[in-house]
Amino acid sequence: MAAIMVVASAQNTRLVQKGLIHPDQACAVPGRRITDSLVLIRDTICYARDRNIRLVVLNLDFEKAFDRLSHQYLFEVLRKVGLPDRRAILNLERAVFYFIWGSKWERVRREVLKKPKEKGGKGVPDLPLFLGARFTALHLALATSPSRNPKTTAFTRFWMGSFLRRKKFLPIDLRVPVSFNLPLFYAFIPTFLKRFNLEQEELQVLTKHRLLISCVQGREPVSSVRGLAIGEPSQVWRNVNHPALPNRLRDLSWMVAHEVLPVRSVMHSRGLLQSATCPRPGCGAPESVRHLLWECSAAVDQWAIAGSLQFPYLPAGEVLTAQLMLYGVGLSPNSKKDFTRIWLTLAATKDATWTSRNLLVGRHMQIPPVAVIRMAAATVREAVAAGGGP
Numbered sequence: 001m002a003a004i005m006v007v008a009s010a011q012n013t014r015l016v017q018k019g020l021i022h023p024d025q026a027c028a029v030p031g032r033r034i035t036d037s038l039v040l041i042r043d044t045i046c047y048a049r050d051r052n053i054r055l056v057v058l059n060l061d062f063e064k065a066f067d068r069l070s071h072q073y074l075f076e077v078l079r080k081v082g083l084p085d086r087r088a089i090l091n092l093e094r095a096v097f098y099f100i101w102g103s104k105w106e107r108v109r110r111e112v113l114k115k116p117k118e119k120g121g122k123g124v125p126d127l128p129l130f131l132g133a134r135f136t137a138l139h140l141a142l143a144t145s146p147s148r149n150p151k152t153t154a155f156t157r158f159w160m161g162s163f164l165r166r167k168k169f170l171p172i173d174l175r176v177p178v179s180f181n182l183p184l185f186y187a188f189i190p191t192f193l194k195r196f197n198l199e200q201e202e203l204q205v206l207t208k209h210r211l212l213i214s215c216v217q218g219r220e221p222v223s224s225v226r227g228l229a230i231g232e233p234s235q236v237w238r239n240v241n242h243p244a245l246p247n248r249l250r251d252l253s254w255m256v257a258h259e260v261l262p263v264r265s266v267m268h269s270r271g272l273l274q275s276a277t278c279p280r281p282g283c284g285a286p287e288s289v290r291h292l293l294w295e296c297s298a299a300v301d302q303w304a305i306a307g308s309l310q311f312p313y314l315p316a317g318e319v320l321t322a323q324l325m326l327y328g329v330g331l332s333p334n335s336k337k338d339f340t341r342i343w344l345t346l347a348a349t350k351d352a353t354w355t356s357r358n359l360l361v362g363r364h365m366q367i368p369p370v371a372v373i374r375m376a377a378a379t380v381r382e383a384v385a386a387g388g389g390p
């Protein structure tokens with residue numbers, strides 16, 4: 001660790017110019033060699049002997065790091081722990097989002113996906129926040145908590161000293177030296193704290209990466225639901241992540257609430273498709289999410305069957321509204337206790353509708369409404385058998 005820091009310090013030639021590194025320091029300063037020190041020591045001894053000056057030579061902590069470790073390796077480690085390569089992080093993040101969407105078409109802004117699930121996100125780790133929080137918490141903890149490794153603590157305190165004193169995390173003690181400039185890899189910490197608005201946090205928060213992350217995420221607003229007419233968006237996001245729903249149905253419900261299910265009007269509005277018209281023969285209306293699941297004649301037929309006695313999961317007499325079907329809100333009070341069952345059934349029916357629509361578009365297969373409802377019933381049975389349902 002110490003060796004890495006000394007090597008790192010040489011990167012920052014400003015330190016030499018500011019006089020922080022002594023002109024006699026030879027190691028890791030461009031243009032100087034470690035053998036310069038040997039010559040200097042020999043000359044000093046000669047100088048003292050010639051003039052009969054009393055001299056004491058102390059050999060302090062001459063560690064072998066520089067002779068035994070590859071410099072390439074040191075820089076590599078430094079880059080990994082201290083100086084995250086911005087481009088590498090951005091590339092990694094892009095790969096994560098392409099993987100999530102299965103294509104380069106990202107249907108929801110990345111910031112939204114990074115939100116916690118209960119706020120309408122998907123809980124995708126925010127890499128700059130996640131890595132930055134780890135790095136910041138690790139080094140602030142090293143500098144401020146009692147350590148089993150006093151050398152590391154001393155080095156961290158030295159390099160971060162001016163910052164720690166300014167923040168009052170370290171008492172000002174003029175007998176202990178500190179670096180006035182933050183080296184490159186610690187300069188990252190104040191930048192990170194500023195970027196995520198964490199400058200005012202207590203030390204107890206700053207030394208724990210989980211607290212840093214939840215602090216930032218806690219401030220995120222709940223994503224709005226555009227088509228929502230009654231109730232709160234947070235209720236919709238709770239329903240989307242209902243424990244009774246298998247993952248596939250959660251994803252579908254999430255895309256319905258964000259209105260990004262790739263129906264034709266969504267694709268059309270993003271310039272990916274020429275026509276926004278519903279693919280059902282003879283329909284002709286723009287195919288929005290609401291149209292697909294509620295307004296289209298095919299959907300009307302399906303819900304009629306789903307509400308009939310052929311399909312025992314939706315309670316008889318319950319008035320099915322678009323809001324209940326899309327978002328799970330506005331259920332009549334005496335059906336509240338049946339919510340899990342109703343919501344699972346609704347999600348499975350939406351899924352079956354979407355599947356039949358894709359079979360129509362992709363394979364020109366016309367699935368009769370009864371078959372769509374049977375498909376939904378099978379999904380419900382599967383989910384219940386897997387332990388998720390009522």
Ligand SMILES: [Zn+2]
Pocket residue numbers: 278279280283284285291295296297298
């Ligand atoms: Zn239609």
